Amino acid sequence: MSLxxxxxxxxxxxxxxxxLFSNFTLIHSMYDYRLGTPEGNANSFIWTSKMQNQSGKADFTWYINPNNTFKYGASMIVHTFDPGHAKGTGSESLFxxxxxxxxxxxxxxxxxxNEQRINEKFLVKYGVRFSAFQNIGPGxxxxxxxxxxxxxxxxxxKRKIxxxxxxxEPRLGINYIISNTASIKASYSGTVQYIHLAQNSTAGTPLDLWFAxxxxxxPQKADQFAIGYFRNIKDNxxxxxxxxxxxxxxxVIDFKDNAELLLNPQLEGELRTGKGWSYGLELMVRKNTGKLNGWISYTLSATRRKIAGINDGRSYRAxxxxxxxxxxxxxYEFSERSVLSANWVYATxxxxxxxxxxxVIGNVIVPxxxxxxxxxLPDYHRxxxxxxxxxxxxxNRKWQGEWNFSVYNAYGRKNAWAINFVEDQDNPNQTFAEKTYLFSIIPAITYNFKF
Amino acid sequence: MKKLFCIIALITAFNLTGTLVMAYPDSEEAGGKRFTISGNIKDKLTGEELIGATIYIKEIKTGTTTNVYGFYSISLNPGKYTITYTYIGYTAVEKAIELKENLRLDIDLQTREQLLKEVVIKGERPDENIRKPEMSVVRMDIKTINRIPALMGEVDIIKAIQMLPGVQSTAEGSSGFSVRGGGPDQNLILLDEAIVYNASHLLGFFSVFNNDAIKDVTLYKGDIPASSGGRLSSLLDIRMKDGNHNLKQAYHRRACYKRPHFFPGCRQKNLC
Amino acid sequence: MQNNRINIKIKALVLLGSAMLIFNACTERIDIDLEESYTRLVVEGMVTTDTLAHTIRLTSTTSYYYSETAPAVSGATVTIDDGTSVITLTETEPGTYKTPTDYYGIPGRTYQLNIGLATAINGHETYTAVSGMSPKLTLDSISSVYHEDWGSDGYYEIKCYVLDPPSTDYYMFRVIKNGVLVSDSLTRVLVTDDRFYNGNYTNGVGIGFLNQSFEKEIVTPGDDLTIESSRITEEYYRFISQLQIQSGYQNPLFSGPPANISGNISNGGIGFFAAYPVSYSKTIASGL
Known part of the structure; x- marks a missing residue:
């Protein structure tokens, strides 16, 4: 496999x-992967998938005066999707x-x-994006x-739209500065997404399939409202x-039960669309300077979806x-040369x-x-x-070396990556839960060498 | 095809506006009202453009920041000013100027490590996070990212992103991330303005980004700038180092970021 | 930090849990409390072109950790209607209903199963299922080949030779060794669509695989190998493939969210009533 x-x-x-500052960019971007079995067998095959795009954009920033910075621009992307191609390899291929x-x-x-400073206390950023999407033949x-x-x-x-x-897509941001060290901000943004990923698995795989x-x-659409309080302490x-x-x-897109996503020309028939909503609270304390620096954050959130044809039309957790x-x-910086770092994560x-x-059907236990x-899954922490x-x-030395000693998952928690229900080898009628975990303690010593 | 022409026409129209705009400030300046200070802010040693460096004018308690190309511009009435240039991890530079005409001030900043004797200049103004009308945005410099303990010592910016509030990893070790409940495909990942469709490598346990070549990472969890679109939930804007950036002409960059595992490869554009 | 123009970093990993570790994930038995869902009727059975007493089995669902054989559903009235006549099945043992021994299905006909329960399950007393029987397809021939390097003890592969019709078709293959059915559960049968060889001559595509690590599947040269091939409906094909996926290991990298398999029993019943033609092809196991 390669990608x-x-x-x-x-x-x-x-x-x-x-x-007036301007930037013009031409971009080419491509993503492909291939998957196959060893050659020389009648059953050998190779499967490739590719997508690419060419885009051009022009962005202008006009620094009108200290109170107004105006930005405008335009962009265009040409998407080409080559979702899948499978063929046998070898002369006596069956496929x-x-x-x-x-x-x-x-x-x-x-x-x-435009980013506008109305007065000392009040800043706003407002803008709008007009976007369009066209399917163009052949298709x-x-x-x-x-x-x-x-x-x-x-x-x-060909060329038929x-x-x-x-x-x-309106975008709005408001900042009310309470004092030199505190402000309240609010924002609204409308966003639209025209290309989507056919991904059904919980862990991302490299075998992603994008479709238009x-x-x-x-297209998927979202409206997001946010409000926040920002405060700097101890001289920032x-x-x-x-x-x-x-x-x-x-x-929003999800896939029907038992969806077939790979090599399926009628992928669109496997999709179901509906509503989604999410809300949350995010708290963060960040220290950028000093011997001890880093951040602590806490998020409380919920995300649900309600899509006809999935979960009998009832809402479910994303x-x-x-x-x-x-x-x-x-x-913690002991000195310029020596730094001790640690991180701890916890998630439901x-x-x-x-x-x-x-x-029991056909001698098989069917869940x-x-x-x-x-x-x-059990809570995750590490x-x-x-x-x-x-x-x-x-x-007089032209290079610089750096030793790094690290321990991943220091207290060796066996975080569940997947839970499967399997039949007992000794008693086929008995089933039990089995968790798969990927990493326990992983120490590593790395030497980085720069010149 | 009609639509296409329409868009092209729009772009042209914008260019025209551009020209108009260009004429306008000049005429204003000709009136003797205001002058512009502009320039690029760079790292002294490497010539890297510094993104989001702060330019602060003491006398009028206002300022601006550099854009993603390290450029800034600010227009002021004629007079004497003290300008402070600051950037996290770098030593601030203070300039006293008398503004009588348009000024080009290109500034090179030095990291604290680069500087032999430390000169500390304190800015009086509040931090950007208070002042900017921009929220739900986290900027991380590569130094911060490099310090985060990593699986097998392989520093990974996606793993660093997953430590931020409102960002969830999709599964242990995965390079997929969910921002405020959105799907992993709802993140617009831009590497030097090019869209990255799949950030994972080795079945997702490492991301494709090579932290040695990265300069700056900004995650917009909401409040996505109008200049970007096409994804619902977030914008992850990754900027690579420019390498030797004294060329003002057009240049071509090919980012080879098919990352070799645990081994050096083609990383800088001048090697590609 | 010095000259960034040439910034080559060489990493030497002195000690590491090597990348292989990722793929050697560990498993551990854990206790998970599961609620119990309501009881549903489970139907399994089929009509084929063979002349024999065809069986319909009725059971009910249980809690997931239930450790006995599934409870039988007795006392039901079970009939099969093929559009021209209706036959009634007799309960030979609890939950097992059989047709007369001279019963056989005819390709092209549509079969309807009607079940009348003595006591309602999940609020329903009657359940029905309909299945059409596809035309017969007989293989030209089959052959066998031993692959020493597949798996730990090698595999016997049974290859098939037949011209696939131009239509989109679905097939099910079962292996019979010396008169004993090896593919004795639905996870052991092979089902396939004809996506990769539609309309072409399948010049030796593998349709049966015998793992020489399993006692039941060990083949000695000279053994009589028979393939029972059936052309099945798309619905039944999906049912079996989903069943094989849902009862197998779910890898979060590749599997979607687990989901109930979709059968063809009305009123929320679980399972499938299938009708399909069968044909048999024989070969003698080749030498090693």
């Missing part, structure tokens, strides 16, 4: 005047070539925004009935913040909903679906599952420690 990301950027910065149709899309964005669109079965398909010719979506919005798949040495947010999402989350990151266990009953994500010692900075 690769490749990006290339050509950039040109130009000052039209001392007040015929199998290619999922390529598809193409264009994405545009135009924006205006094949399947039409589905209400049960998501394919009725027929339409083939569009067969679907256009448009959206306005289309006549069957509406300690930055503290508290933010609350509410995010409402429309046309896969990443972990209500309590604590991170502690601390560094991720939501999972467990069996609540069983049936009957709970509502989607009705259970949770401590990592590291000590870095830099070599002496000798003048």
């Amino acid at each position: 690769g990301n490749q990006t290339g950027t050509i950039r040109w910065n130009h000052l039209f005047s001392q007040k 015929t070539e199998f290619t999922l149709p390529h598809n193409y899309a264009l994405e545009y964005g135009v924006y205006l925004s 094949t669109v399947y039409n589905y009935d209400q049960d998501y079965n394919v009725m027929d398909s339409v083939v569009y010719g 067969y679907k256009t979506y448009k959206a306005l 919005s289309s006549p069957n798949v509406k 040495a300690l930055e503290t913040s508290a933010e609350v947010y509410y995010k409402s999402m429309h046309d 896969p990443y909903e972990k209500p309590h989350n604590i991170s502690v990151v601390l560094n 266990g991720a939501p999972v679906t467990f069996p609540t009953g069983r049936a 009957i599952y709970s509502d989607r994500n009705a259970y949770r 401590l990592d420690v590291s000590y870095t010692l830099k070599g002496k900075n000798k003048k």
